[in-house]
Amino acid sequence: MVIHDDTVGRTTDGSGAVCEMSLDELLTLDAGVKFSPEFTGEKIPRLCDVLQKFGSGATRLNVEIKASRPGFDVPQTVAELLHRFDKQRRHVVSSFDLQSLLDVRAIDSELTLALIGNGPEILAQAEHHRLPWIHCKHTTMTGAIVARAHEQGISVNVWTVDDPATIPFWKAIGVDKVCTNRPALWLAGCDSDSDE
DSSP: OOOSSSBSTTTSSOOSBGGGSOHHHHHHSOSSTTTOGGGTTOOOOOHHHHHHHTSSSSOOOEEEOOOOOTTOOHHHHHHHHHHHTTOTTTSEEEESOHHHHHHHHHHOTTSEEEEEEOHHHHHHHHHHHTOSEEEEEGGGOOHHHHHHHHHTTOEEEEEOOOOGGGHHHHHHHTOSEEOOSOHHHHHHHHHHTTTO
């Protein structure tokens, strides 16, 4: 299931822990009603459905995983799904949990991995473990960190940046990607700034 939290209460009309609910129970929940009436009836998507829907387009997914609870093997499940849909080279598996990423690598070394966290700390870990991406909290990023990452062949994503007025700054320090909740505003800002 593609859901941010360990529990369903914040983002759906249900309550309880995701890992304690059956697939049928999770699929009955409304994952849109709390956000806007226009989204009423939206369901929590399954990762296999997302991979199938975006399989032929240009979209590159960032599949963030959490540390597995006992009895669950998230790295194995995600690696198998990406392999089944032949997307292991296209999409990125990211996590705050380094061990989860190393577990994914042990299962499928072709998967692209990204460590999430504060820039200086995760850059050192990414260098040590030869991870291709770091996804950094934007307030912890500097041009020096980006430059050092690029020297080591590591790409840099920053999260979460919603103000398109900061586009020139992120371009200037050379980040490779930006995570935002407002993609339309960012795309419009990038188009108006396309001469850079």
